[in-house]
Amino acid sequence: MTPARMRPTHPVDRRLPDLVTAFSLVSDASGETLEGVTVRGVTVASDDVEPGDLFVGIPGLRRHGATFAPGAVEAGAVAVLTDAAGAALLDLPPDVPVLVAEDPRALAGPVAAWVHGHPAERLTTVAVTGTNGKTTTTYFVDAALRAAHPLTAVLGTVELRIGDEAIESPRTTVEAPVLQALLALALERGATAMTTEASSHALALHRTAGTLFDVAAFTNLQRDHLDFHGDMEGYFADKARLFDPAQSRRGVVVVDDEWGRRLAAQARIPVETVATHVGDPAAADADWAVVGADIGLDGVGSTFVLRGPDGTDHEAVSPLPGLVNVSNAALAIVVAHAAGVDLDAAIDAVSHAHAIPGRMERVIERAPGRPLGLVDYAHTPDALVLALEAVRPITPGRLVIVFGSDGDRDRGKRPIMGQIAARLADVLVVTDENPRSEEPASIRSAILTGVRKQRPDLHDVREVEPRAQAIREALALAREGDTVIVTGKGHEPTQEIAGVFHRYNDRDVLRAALAEGVVGSAWTDRTGEPA
Ligand SMILES: CC(=O)N[C@H]1[C@@H](OP(=O)(O)OP(=O)(O)OC[C@H]2O[C@@H](n3ccc(=O)[nH]c3=O)[C@H](O)[C@@H]2O)O[C@H](CO)[C@@H](O)[C@@H]1O[C@H](C)C(=O)N[C@@H](C)C(=O)N[C@H](CCC(=O)O)C(=O)O
Ligand SMILES: Nc1ncnc2c1ncn2[C@@H]1O[C@H](COP(=O)(O)OP(=O)(O)OP(=O)(O)O)[C@@H](O)[C@H]1O
Numbered sequence: 359m360t361p362a363r364m365r366p367t368h369p370v371d372r373r374l375p376d377l378v379t380a381f382s383l384v385s386d387a388s389g390e391t392l393e394g395v396t397v398r399g400v401t402v403a404s405d406d407v408e409p410g411d412l413f414v415g416i417p418g419l420r421r422h423g424a425t426f427a428p429g430a431v432e433a434g435a436v437a438v439l440t441d442a443a444g445a446a447l448l449d450l451p452p453d454v455p456v457l458v459a460e461d462p463r464a465l466a467g468p469v470a471a472w473v474h475g476h477p478a479e480r481l482t483t484v485a486v487t488g489t490n491g492k493t494t495t496t497y498f499v500d501a502a503l504r505a506a507h508p509l510t511a512v513l514g515t516v517e518l519r520i521g522d523e524a525i526e527s528p529r530t531t532v533e534a535p536v537l538q539a540l541l542a543l544a545l546e547r548g549a550t551a552m553t554t555e556a557s558s559h560a561l562a563l564h565r566t567a568g569t570l571f572d573v574a575a576f577t578n579l580q581r582d583h584l585d586f587h588g589d590m591e592g593y594f595a596d597k598a599r600l601f602d603p604a605q606s607r608r609g610v611v612v613v614d615d616e617w618g619r620r621l622a623a624q625a626r627i628p629v630e631t632v633a634t635h636v637g638d639p640a641a642a643d644a645d646w647a648v649v650g651a652d653i654g655l656d657g658v659g660s661t662f663v664l665r666g667p668d669g670t671d672h673e674a675v676s677p678l679p680g681l682v683n684v685s686n687a688a689l690a691i692v693v694a695h696a697a698g699v700d701l702d703a704a705i706d707a708v709s710h711a712h713a714i715p716g717r718m719e720r721v722i723e724r725a726p727g728r729p730l731g732l733v734d735y736a737h738t739p740d741a742l743v744l745a746l747e748a749v750r751p752i753t754p755g756r757l758v759i760v761f762g763s764d765g766d767r768d769r770g771k772r773p774i775m776g777q778i779a780a781r782l783a784d785v786l787v788v789t790d791e792n793p794r795s796e797e798p799a800s801i802r803s804a805i806l807t808g809v810r811k812q813r814p815d816l817h818d819v820r821e822v823e824p825r826a827q828a829i830r831e832a833l834a835l836a837r838e839g840d841t842v843i844v845t846g847k848g849h850e851p852t853q854e855i856a857g858v859f860h861r862y863n864d865r866d867v868l869r870a871a872l873a874e875g876v877v878g879s880a881w882t883d884r885t886g887e888p889a
Pocket of ligand 2: 489491492495515682735736741
């Protein structure tokens with residue numbers, strides 16, 4: 359099923375004249391024409407139209423959505439909402455009312471919320487924004503919300519999940535009408551809470567408009583997406599939109615970086631602050647602070663002490679490796695508490711949070727005769743450093759990495775990623791990620807240029823394709839005490855090669871290789887050297 363089809367199964371027919379009145383829309387249709395029309399869904403994409411929909415023709419960044427109104431009407435749209443420029447493009451049958459508003463993109467969410475009966479008002483809702491850690495934090499928050507809510511929904515980069523039913527997600531934050539329909543469906547299924555990632559694109563493009571979140575969360579801000587937001591100020595301003603009274607009731611902000619401190623100072627909603635770096639001066643002024651952390655608990659996660667606003671210390675656990683996940687876990691606990699979950703229950707639930715698909719996911723558990731096998735989404739230099747630094751303290755043996763770099767994307771990062779891997783890991787298996795239209799060998803070659811800077815003799819470096827074979831070779835090289843980390847693709851269910859999406863998943867390959875008995879097979883006891 360596609361996300362656009364995840365709609366309530368019992369939609370309510372809403373009278374178009376009521377919608378016109380509720381949003382003060384201008385209509386070209388006579389009162390009589392409007393009178394007979396009812397809408398039961400909303401979409402901004404002609405391909406997603408279902409019979410009975412209102413099609414919103416958005417003036418896009420590339421083209422005007424109104425151009426696609428005839429196709430939308432053919433597919434069953436009963437009315438069109440657009441702006442004056444869009445209306446001027448239209449030549450529709452006279453029985454299809456055209457409604458005009460100044461900013462249809464900003465209205466798509468509120469109109470969809472209205473059509474679906476404002477589902478968010480009947481759910482506990484949380485939105486998580488920030489450059490890194492959104493997915494992880496969202497799943498930790500969901501784990502904590504489940505302590506108080508029998509059925510929850512979680513929406514983000516990895517999947518769109520309601521209870522135990524999930525479909526692949528097309529992007530980090532779905533289109534505004536899709537979000538409202540998902541909320542309505544979640545309600546129908548009996549959910550009482552929902553957590554979503556809110557990307558900066560989504561906030562800039564009003565995809566979350568129409569929902570007043572109970573709690574908004576901010577992880578951090580690092581350089582990213584400047585092609586879209588212009589500069590860091592623009593990027594920050596778009597993230598800050600989530601902390602507006604029209605968008606969220608209250609906020610929880612990590613104040614480890616300057617952007618978080620600015621956000622907390624300027625937000626026009628009540629904000630609780632969280633400092634997650636032990637010993638950071640920011641902790642003195644923060645409401646919540648991580649005052650001690652012990653990484654490597656049970657060979658993987660970490661324990662930490664979270665000091666609350668009343669000065670009480672709480673022992674907590676992050677089930678995922680590395681200090682960044684102490685940050686994410688601390689934030690999630692405070693967010694869930696702000697959303698009404700008992701603090702001890704939130705702490706307990708986060709400590710037992712299930713694996714997050716492709717985020718430091720433990721696919722092979724460390725065991726006698728076996729390495730630890732992890733899959734992580736790190737696909738930028740910064741994330742790669744964090745991932746490898748997180749894994750080193752939990753690796754008594756050698757750290758083996760399988761990695762590549764994307765085609766048709768930032769070429770500059772390829773040698774940097776190679777150099778980082780050579781510096782922070784012991785054994786490197788360089789392979790393909792999503793080569794897209796590029797020649798895979800030339801991407802690997804650029805990575806190896808960076809590897810050579812750090813390790814000119816290429817000792818313990820292999821170049822292997824295809825990716826599945828690279829994972830098998832890494833496992834063959836690994837022994838008890840080692841860690842094999844496969845980075846770059848995380849949960850992704852496909853690999854894009856020469857324009858074709860092939861079904862492929864790192865976790866499946868790791869599991870299959872384990873089952874085939876590949877672990878350690880490259881070693882011969884006689885020589886002590888891998889074959
Ligand atoms: C850069 C960006 O975010 N673009 C978004 C923007 O597109 P746009 O304004 O360029 O749309 P357009 O192509 O000019 O089309 C205008 C309108 O015509 C409609 N249309 C277009 C073609 C057609 O056949 N029928 C039709 O109805 C489109 O749905 C749209 O409503 O508005 C569209 C409608 O809301 C979005 O679908 C589209 O997201 C595109 C698909 C996208 O890829 N966005 C990515 C960059 C994104 O949002 N990523 C973030 C995560 C970023 C990260 O952290 O990595 C995310 O939340 O996933
Ligand atoms: N709090 C954090 N600070 C910095 N880096 C982090 C943090 N949490 C996770 N990371 C790193 O960022 C990468 C992506 O993590 P995650 O998927 O949770 O973030 P995200 O914001 O959802 O990013 P994306 O939208 O790309 O999935 C991981 O590889 C991890 O190593």
